[in-house]
Amino acid sequence: MSDRYDCSDPEQRAAGLKAAVEAVHRGELIVLPTDTVYGIGAEAFSPAAITSLLAAKQRGRDMPPPVLVGTVRAATALVEELSDAGRDLIGEFWPGGLTLVCRAQRMLSWDLGDTRGTVAIRMPLHPVALDLLKETGPLAVSSANVSGMPAAATVDEAVDQLGDTVAVFLDDGPATGGVPSTIVDLTGVIPKLLRAGAIPVDELNAVSFVSTGPEPAEDAGPSEETGTFESAGDFEAADDFEAADDFEAAEPPENVEVSDAYPMAPGTAPTAPGTAPASAPDESPGAGRPSAPGGDSAADHAPGERRESP
DSSP: OOEEEETTSHHHHHHHHHHHHHHHHTTOOEEEOOSSSOEEEEETTOHHHHHHHHHHHTOOTTSOOOEEOSSHHHHHHHBSOOOHHHHHHHHHHOSSSEEEEEEBOTTBOOOOSSOTTEEEEEOOOOHHHHHHHHHHOSEEEEESSOTTSOOOSSHHHHHHHHGGGOSEEEEOSSOOOOSOOEEEEOSSSSOEEEEOOSSOHHHHHHHSOOBOSSOSSGGGSOOTTTOOOOSGGGSOHHHHOOOOOSOOSOOOOTTOOOOOOOOBOTTEEOOOTTSOOEEOOOOOOOTTOOOOGGGOOOOSSOSTTOOOOO
């Protein structure tokens, strides 16, 4: 039996956020509003939860979900390295409609699907989503729809498609998005545009050069074994709902400092960007947290058995 909360009511909003956090920690699925369309979310480090997310959407591991984060610090903890170009793009366009594909942090214990060692990350410009991420940490999030069907623009549409596969629905009214997020690949020497979207290319280039053509050299991109998604076709706008609406460089709400809690591989601990991992007490990543198979991390969709994110 699913629970539904009206986030326009302060009391229901608070109760809904609490229920959603508890559901995520139990490995259950939730539906949340974003700045684009409604998304179906799951604990990014729980293989079982990711499997449930993919099953609810009726899609396979070949389309992993992206990961939504609530802070830049949380994002940097999920990737091997964030280039100066990546930091500049984040500083200008986050939170908002820019998804970045990066090398996933190999020390993390997770499995978003067949990601080929990459993870797609985005920070949404939506107060309910950010407040939720503050409590849950990074979430694997995909558009709230059955694969091949239109992305849900209302909770009613999400309920019709996903039904009891979801434990908690957070209703914040009709989604106002519609334009897919711009996707930029940061795994090569030069940032590469994978999908045009909410952020125009000329605006990207005003901050950092982004290539719109083929890789300039053989060593400029990842190998087939460790590469990321090769083309815009790997990011289906209808299902990735990473669209951003007409958001102006608005500042995020003051209370959106998202929690950076995330599981590390046994024997490691989170570190600040640019520093070596510090040893930590031998501690398991927590119930249901998967380890990436064969070095796979997350792609422009999301961790292992769960893929896709808004």
